[in-house]
Each structure stands twice: as structure tokens, then as C-alpha cells.
Amino acid sequence: ALLKLDSLHLEMNVYRRGGHLLNRGFRHPVTSALQHRTYRENENFSFDWDKVPETLDKERKKFAQFSEIIGESRFSDTDLNIENIEYTATQNPGEWEHVQMLLDVVSPRLIPVPSPTEECSSGFFMPKVKPGSLPYFVRRNSNWLYPVYSKLRAEPSYPNTKFTVTNVKQIEGDIFRLKKDLDAFLFDRYKQEFIGQPNELMQKITYRGNLEKDCKDFLKSKGF
Numbered sequence: 172a173l174l175k176l177d178s179l180h181l182e183m184n185v186y187r188r189g190g191h192l193l194n195r196g197f198r199h200p201v202t203s204a205l206q207h208r209t210y211r212e213n214e215n216f217s218f219d220w221d222k223v224p225e226t227l228d229k230e231r232k233k234f235a236q237f238s239e240i241i242g243e244s245r246f247s248d249t250d251l252n253i254e255n256i257e258y259t260a261t262q263n264p265g266e267w268e269h270v271q272m273l274l275d276v277v278s279p280r281l282i283p284v285p286s287p288t289e290e291c292s293s294g295f296f297m298p299k300v301k302p303g304s305l306p307y308f309v310r311r312n313s314n315w316l317y318p319v320y321s322k323l324r325a326e327p328s329y330p331n332t333k334f335t336v337t338n339v340k341q342i343e344g345d346i347f348r349l350k351k352d353l354d355a356f357l358f359d360r361y362k363q364e365f366i367g368q369p370n371e372l373m374q375k376i377t378y379r380g381n382l383e384k385d386c387k388d389f390l391k392s393k394g395f
Contacts (some may be wrong), residue, residue: 282313299394307344309395317390321383337382339390340375350376356389357382 224230261267287297297315302308312318318340326332342349346369353376357365366379378386 282315285315294391302343305344305393307342307346307349309339309349309390309393310341310343311395312341317387317395319383319386319390321381334379335381337378337380337386338375339378339386340373342374342376346371346374346376353386353389356392357385360385 224233285295285297290296295315298311300308309318319337320340321335321337323333324336326334339349339353350367350369354364354367365382367376369376
């Protein structure tokens with residue numbers, strides 16, 4: 172009786188170990204082979220089984236269209252040059268509208284050059300001075316506007332404290348002479364001095380405070 176109990180106990184342990192191995196080996200449910208067969212159509216997309224024709228007739232028709240385009244190149248080991256394929260250009264104006272729409276989307280937006288003699292009601296005018304007329308020169312941006320910008324800047328020691336600064340950019344020539352004349356212009360207008368710092372490497376002058384309109388008035392008075 173004891174031998175039978177020992178053998179039964181041994182069989183139960185073997186069964187338990189075998190079940191543990193089975194559970195560990197087949198932890199995920201077994202699915203069909205088609206669900207795991209994923210073929211790469213290219214480096215970005217997997218093969219789509221919906222693109223496969225359902226019947227043999229549809230598959231023959233698709234192969235005939237493929238052969239009509241590729242021709243005998245499908246038997247060649249070299250890559251097909253799509254530029255050598257003969258094509259027919261359409262003369263339908265209705266179809267060209269779609270092409271023109273795409274051309275308008277990708278074409279660069281060129282900013283028109285204003286007329287030199289044009290006087291706008293807003294006070295806009297083309298630059299009246301040329302580089303070399305003064306010791307310094309301020310070139311306008313791509314929109315034909317003055318490169319003067321104001322923004323908020325955080326205090327380095329106190330990030331929650333912000334203050335306004337004004338930058339005059341795209342300065343060429345003697346930047347220190349420009350700052351001296353600009354300081355004199357601001358002093359005549361406000362009867363006080365403003366904190367400013369010229370940056371010769373960055374070709375800009377930075378003032379503390381919102382002096383954007385004043386700097387633009389100065390550049391306008393100089394004819395830039």
C-alpha cells in the first residue's frame with residue numbers, strides 16, 4: 172500500500188510539472204497561422220491581403236495591367252527606369268486643374284518688391300539711403316519692414332520675474348556709432364537715458380523696455 176501511494180504521489184508531481192511547463196510554453200492563445208504571417212511590402216508598410224484579387228479572373232486582369240505598363244522589363248534583373256515608360260499627355264483642361272492646384276500649393280510665396288516711387292498712406296517707403304552713405308546701415312527684413320522686435324525675457328536670478336526688451340537687428344557697419352545716435356534720439360524724446368547693450372557679433376542692439384516704436388521712428392528718420 173505504501174508503494175502504491177509513493178508511485179501515485181510521484182505521478183502527481185510529474186503531472187503538475189508537466190502542466191506548469193505547458194502553461195509556460197503556451198501562455199498566449201494559439202491563433203491561426205495566417206494571423207502571424209506578416210510580409211513586408213516595403214520598409215514602411217506591411218503587405219495588405221485586401222489588395223490580393225479574390226478570383227483568378229481578377230488576378231489575370233491585374234497581371235495584364237501590370238504587364239502592359241512594365242512590359243518585358245519584368246524579366247530583367249535590372250531595376251526599371253520609370254522615365255522610359257511611354258505615356259500619353261492629356262489635353263483635357265478639366266484634368267489640368269488638379270495639377271495646377273498642386274503646383275500652387277508647393278510653389279514658393281514670393282514677396283513682391285514695392286515700387287521705389289510708391290508712397291503709401293501708412294507711411295511706408297522704400298529705403299532712401301544705400302550702404303556706405305552712413306557709418307552704419309540697418310537692412311530691412313524679407314517683408315520690407317524694420318528688424319525691430321520687442322519681447323518678454325525672464326530674469327536669470329528670478330525666473331518668475333519677466334521684463335520687456337527691444338532688439339534692433341541686422342546692423343551693419345559701426346554698431347557703436349549707431350547706439351550713440353540712437354541714445355541721443357531717445358534722450359531728446361524722453362529726457363532720460365535707457366539701458367542698452369550693443370552686440371557686435373550678433374549685429375544687434377538690445378534695450379531694456381518697450382522701445383519698438385521709438386527705434387522704428389529713428390530708423391525712419393535716417394531713411395533706412
